[in-house]
Amino acid sequence: MTSVLASAQGGTRADDVVLDVRDLRTYFHVMDGTVRAVDGVDFQIRRSGRLALVGESGCGKSVTALTIMRLIDQPPGEIASGEVWFDGRDLLTLPADQMRAVRGGEIAMIFQEPMTSLNPVLTVGDQIGEAVKLHQHLRDREAFEAAVQALRDVGVPAPERRVKQYPHELSGGMRQRVMIAMALSCRPKLLIADEPTTALDVTIQRQILELIKEIQERTGTALLLITHDLGVVAETVDEVVVMYAGRIVETGTVEEVLLEPRHPYTRGLLSSIPSRGKRGQRLSVIKGVVPNPFRMPPGCKFEPRCPYAWETSVQGEPTCAQNEPELLSLGDGRASRCWLHDPRFTGRLRDYERPTAGAEEAR
Amino acid sequence: MSGPDGGAAGGGPGEAGNGVPIVEIEDLKTYFPIRTGILRRLAGYVRAVDGVSFEIRRGEVFGLVGESGCGKTTLGRTLLRLQRPTGGVARLEGRNVLEFRGRDLRKMRRRMQIIFQDPVGSLNPRMPVSDIIGEGLLAQADVENRWGERKVRDKRVGDYLEEVGLRRDYARRYPHEFSGGQRQRIGIARALALDPEFIFADEPVSALDVSIQSQILNLLLDLRDRHDLTYLFVAHNLSVIQYISDRVGVMYLGKLVELSPVAELYANPRHPYTIALLSAVPDPDPRVRKKRIVLTGDVPSPAAPPPGCRFHTRCWLREQLGDPEECATIDPPFREIGGGHRVACHFAERIREEVSTAAVIGVEEPPGVPGGADPISQAS
DSSP states (O other): OOOGGGOOOSSOOOTTEEEEEEEEEEEEEETTEEEEEEEEEEEEEETTOEEEEEOOTTSSHHHHHHHHTTOOOTTTEEEEEEEEEETTEEGGGSOHHHHHHHBTTTEEEEOSOHHHHSOTTSOHHHHHHHHHHHHHOOOHHHHHHHHHHHHHHTTOSSHHHHTTSOGGGSOHHHHHHHHHHHHHTTOOSEEEEESTTTTSOHHHHHHHHHHHHHHHHHHOOEEEEEESOHHHHHHHOSEEEEEETTEEEEEEEHHHHHHSOOSHHHHHHHHTSOOTTOTTSOOOOOOSOOOOTTSOOSSOTTGGGOTTOOOOOSTTOOOTTTSOOOOEEEETTEEEOSGGGSGGGHHHHHHHHSOOGGGGOOO | OOOOOOSSTTOOOOSSOOSOEEEEEEEEEEEEEEEETTTTEEEEEEEEEEEEEEEEETTOEEEEEOOTTSSHHHHHHHHTTSSOOSEEEEEETTEEGGGOOHHHHHHHHHHEEEEOSOTTTTSOTTSOHHHHHHHHHHHTOOTTTOTTSHHHHHHHHHHHHHHTTOOGGGGGSOGGGSOHHHHHHHHHHHHHTTOOSEEEEESTTTTSOHHHHHHHHHHHHHHHHHHTOEEEEEOSOHHHHHHHOSEEEEEETTEEEEEEEHHHHHHSOOSHHHHHHHHHSOOSOTTEEOOOOOOOSOOOOTTSOOSSSTTGGGOHHHHHTTOOTHHHHSOOOOEEOSTTOEEOOTTGGGSOHHHHHHHHTOEEOOTTOBTBSOOOOOOO
């Protein structure tokens, strides 16, 4: 692996890295074969840093998060390789009881669907209280007060009344606030938010995004955001990791990735978003669909859909269809998994970097 | 899978129809009774659609936006007679569809079709695609179209599968064999096979990934041009609505609050709710800094909508104007303010243009200027 992101060999390199994921592979063994949901993922989040895992459904972004939390059912799942360094410990080798202390205590997670992730037969206060009792060893009375305070912190009006209510009595936005209150009640060092606003309406999404940003800045917790929405990415995080078919295809800062995408997939994704200025034109399209996980293409996983893929007749030269590129470092923490960035193909890269209007019109 | 490339290539959204209304809706109301207790006593109504009037012009895409529970889907379903109306009139080319019975009703169904949001739930998993698409044909069969004959029907099913960019032989397969985007194409073929004039597209791309979403949007626009369709396009994604619509209506709690040609609405919104809605949309361009207007609280219950203007409980403009009384007492009329732009707000003229521009379009900062999101030092 020449991945730039895995460059820190041996122990957590510096104090400022809170999460260091290395060569993570999570497979699922099912009846039809093996699905390599996550297949060699490396990234780091700095203390108080904000990073987004971006990609479409099935790209492995949620499985990555669940693997970090060790919430993968084994079997059918299998964490085939990798290390998850969190505060000097490899979470993947941690004994179960210590992992329980990390989960919900030092690393908290909020999910997409606030209704199904809350327990319908317990009050909101009981559920927040459960976390603080477990992790901070508070007594009932203290836990209740901690729950009221946690709700107040996330902007729930009349927290003394809300704390005694059941999830079905709350609106979707209010439930998501409760989830966030619960996640933050133990002052985690890392907050994993898996599509936290996808199920919400746009004005409620705005409230929740503002809340997450405000809390992140106030408490200094690191944020791992998982989303498919590039708009949410643009305003919530500093660094972006783009995933496709279980692999990282591009990394960089949010400005770099969203304004100057280097990988053809990222570029296709960005240009297929309907937005102002595109009215009256056909939308550019990424042709085809994501590959069948049981029949992954042998070379680059994006090759069947890539408008820039090429064939070569030169002996010994790699081809997109047959040889999978590595995540090539482009300096400054940027990386892209594409043959275009191989020094042998600078000519092609030049063409790619000055796209003609029609070049993206892949239909 | 690419969309079929027809004669009307490059068919982006054109200009708003030819001005002739195909559908006219007047004071449409759809209420759902709330029943409580074991005696199912009537306790009130959820006013899902509560007095909506507008027209859809032939050939246009009329976009309807609003948050969940605002009544946009119920409105469309009432129009198609999939939901019993409580009051009002809905005309299809001059005839009130809400009064159709028997044969007339069945004939009308052929002319007005629906595309559903959920490409999984809307296709019967036990039916092959040929039956899913063929079912409607069979129901509408007559001596003229001979859709009652298996051969004729199967040919038509195959034709329309090709029309939406799928292979003819997919007719034998079952829904689970398809991806989300393909299933949505099947749903479109099902609607299209009946040769409708008007299609109610109910969140047709909301369940799809971005890259598939753009394929379906292109397809819908191609089909509009090839088959002279008119769409009522419901979505909560404001970028999708902006891209596809000719005119847009914004709904809040069962009522239309604003209606305008699309460019005007997105550049110069006049209702405080629309402005807040547009300002809330996250922009994928990290340089864009919008002046966010964050609405407080949740949408009130449509079973007990606030008196006066329904938006007044969350309205930022009312707050800025010092809580004028009429907001809480008088339901603002849906009035024309010029250029086909209608708005239901007492104080629409009091909104300063800078305010709406900063909130809706945002300020683009040139790259490299400090003040953009922190450039983080990657190296170490």
